[in-house]
Amino acid sequence: MAMTPVPPGRSLRDLRHLTPARVGLGRSGAGMPTDALLAFTLDHARARDAVHATFDTSALMQRLAALGLEPFEVRSRVRDRKEYLRRxxxxRMLDEASQRALAAHGGRPRRLAIVVxxxxxxxxxxxxxxxxxxxLVPRLAIDGxxxxxxxxxxxxxxxxxxEIGAILGASMLVMLIGERPGLSSPDSLGAxxxxxxxxxRTDAERNCVSNIxxxxxxxxxxxxxxxxxxREGLARGVTGVALKDESGGTPQRIAAGVDCPDKTAV
Incomplete structure (x- = not known):
């Protein structure tokens, strides 16, 4: 009687093609191989550089203006990047000058505001x-x-x-922000x-689309x-744990409410 051939087993090398995680690196004596160590060191340096990169507000303002959004610039109460990381x-709070300027810029209720x-x-x-x-803008326009x-x-x-949304009187706020850099994604954006x-407001009252x-x-x-x-948040009057993503995409690609990974150390 012929035996059914057993398919060859998967190896850790196969798994490495499916994930950016560091698996199956091997070893050299009691440590990692030189190539793996150098790759780790490089990715760690890229993550550190991403944290301390200069925020190019001028270029960003120009790009948003080209999209017809008339952006307005504000600052938090941190004085420099070191204080930002320590405090x-x-x-989470606007400085006084930004509070005054934003209040003068607002003055009327608005349906949706975007903060970057x-x-x-x-x-x-x-x-x-x-x-x-x-x-995003044309997709929102379809829904009016x-x-x-x-x-x-x-x-x-x-x-x-x-605080920005409250001063502007926004019914819905979308905050686009740089997420905490990882060793495989130093430039990940979150919404x-x-x-x-x-x-x-607490994190349970927010939705998050991450790893962009x-x-x-x-x-x-x-x-x-x-x-x-x-659209659904405005229609239902909620965000966060009360609003789960039902847009039909891959569930692993979005986390809603408190399920959002704490990548920004909010």
């Missing part, structure tokens, strides 16, 4: 934010939703958008959505997901 609380903040990876925002907005205000925020944490933003970068979630898919969440 997350200061990155540097976060923990200014490199991600420099690379991806304007392209995501470019894909106008982006009524764009703000560029330096020294920003996610919760800074709550956080909050209905009726105001200081004191060249090797992760593409602009088209990310824009479609954000547009769906904006």
């Amino acid at each position: 997350p609380d200061l990155g 903040g540097d976060g923990l990876s200014p490199a991600a925002v420099n690379s991806h934010a304007s392209e995501l907005v470019r894909g 939703i106008e982006v009524d205000g764009a703000v560029v925020a330096s020294g920003a944490r996610v919760a800074l958008g709550d 956080y959505l909050t209905f009726a933003p105001r200081p004191g 970068h060249g090797a992760g979630l593409g602009y088209d898919e990310a824009a479609s997901r954000v547009a769906w969440l904006v």
